[in-house]
Amino acid sequence: MSHRPGGHGLLDVYGCPAHLLRDEGYLKTALQGAAQAAGATILGGHFHTFGEGGGVTGVLLLAESHLSIHTWPEYGFAAVDVFLCGTLQLEAARAHLYAALQAREEQWSVHRRGGNVC
16 A cells, blocks of 8 residues: 655644553553544554653554654653644544643644655
């Protein structure tokens, strides 16, 4: 399966409840929901919790690229990458994650990828 390069969304969310940012299962479900909202195909994933009270790092591999998250519960902060090929719905993934992480504030930027080949 071949997809054209697309967009790489960078989402920083602030003011998230610490207990959500420590919950590996919840974060995996949130990323899966974002992938579904965007219309992406999940191939697999890997998540890791950094000890009791620590943050989580995780990635979902997609047929259309990837979603990843890194959390800092002590700061109520998470950094998310939403890299999707083609015309998938970056904004739908962003909106899903913002709501799922119960963020009070966000910074969102989108970088077009592959401009020299498309």
